[in-house]
Amino acid sequence: MLELYHHGSSACATKVRLTLDEKGVPWESRYIDILKSEQFTAEYARLNPKCVVPTLVHDGHVVRESTVICEYIDEVFEGPSLVPDDPRMRAEMRLWTKMVDEDLHPATQVVTFAASHRVGALKKTKEEFDFYINSIPDPIRRARKRSAIVDGWKSSEATNALLTFNKAIKWMEDSLGKWTWLAGDDYSLADIAMTIYLNRLHILSMSPMWERKCPKVSAFWETVSARSAFQPAIYDWLPGELENEMRANGAQSWPEAEALLAELEEEKAA
Numbered sequence: 001m002l003e004l005y006h007h008g009s010s011a012c013a014t015k016v017r018l019t020l021d022e023k024g025v026p027w028e029s030r031y032i033d034i035l036k037s038e039q040f041t042a043e044y045a046r047l048n049p050k051c052v053v054p055t056l057v058h059d060g061h062v063v064r065e066s067t068v069i070c071e072y073i074d075e076v077f078e079g080p081s082l083v084p085d086d087p088r089m090r091a092e093m094r095l096w097t098k099m100v101d102e103d104l105h106p107a108t109q110v111v112t113f114a115a116s117h118r119v120g121a122l123k124k125t126k127e128e129f130d131f132y133i134n135s136i137p138d139p140i141r142r143a144r145k146r147s148a149i150v151d152g153w154k155s156s157e158a159t160n161a162l163l164t165f166n167k168a169i170k171w172m173e174d175s176l177g178k179w180t181w182l183a184g185d186d187y188s189l190a191d192i193a194m195t196i197y198l199n200r201l202h203i204l205s206m207s208p209m210w211e212r213k214c215p216k217v218s219a220f221w222e223t224v225s226a227r228s229a230f231q232p233a234i235y236d237w238l239p240g241e242l243e244n245e246m247r248a249n250g251a252q253s254w255p256e257a258e259a260l261l262a263e264l265e266e267e268k269a270a
């Protein structure tokens with residue numbers, strides 16, 4: 001049996017769902033609502049001590065960390081290979097997944113909360129809010145989330161988060177000038193990962209970040225969002241109410257993010 005503990009709007013969990021659906025591997029859903037603090041139950045913490053989704057349980061064996069899970073799925077199950085055979089391209093693919101884990105994912109947490117999730121988090125009672133923040137085991141992550149919720153785009157982390165996204169988009173534009181996909185001429189886990197993070201910007205009404213100046217990334221987005229696994233893996237699991245909330249909050253907050261981006265561009269040009 002293959003069970004996935006996941007949540008609709010979690011980027012890491014969505015990346016695993018897209019990997020499963022691209023491979024055509026059937027799986028069973030264990031839904032953890034991370035916006036309602038369900039990740040902090042003692043039962044889930046036993047599976048995932050960091051109290052984050054996703055967690056994969058394969059015939060009782062627990063696999064954690066979305067990038068590790070995606071490679072595990074690719075290795076263990078039949079279906080189209082999502083890891084390049086050529087070691088050079090495999091290294092290229094892992095540069096993307098490493099950058100996503102180390103830089104882009106933390107930046108996504110800031111961007112998502114600054115643009116949207118803070119609206120709901122600020123409606124929590126003081127007790128609920130303290131529980132929600134203080135239950136996060138990692139102090140760096142705890143501080144980052146608190147700051148994104150309390151300060152929004154004025155958070156000290158917000159500028160770095162936008163710069164991280166800009167850098168990743170530029171890297172995409174350059175790579176897509178060399179190869180068909182991000183890590184060579186075959187679709188791989190690098191493309192899956194970047195699909196998820198572009199989609200996050202898209203839901204938050206932030207796609208102008210690539211639409212204006214990156215034609216190759218725009219073409220990539222058109223192609224990946226038309227793949228058959230895209231809708232079932234991403235949108236079929238995102239509750240409509242949450243999607244609408246993210247779109248509406250994102251659209252409302254975009255002018256502030258856009259102004260911050262313009263300031264960054266000016267600083268770079270000066």
Ligand SMILES: N[C@@H](CCC(=O)N[C@@H](CS)C(=O)NCC(=O)O)C(=O)O
Binds near residue numbers: 010012053064065101
């Ligand atoms: N490095 C972990 C990160 C997982 C992660 O950050 N999950 C987020 C959702 S994308 C989460 O569960 N957040 C809950 C929380 O911060 O309380 C992975 O790749 O699996």
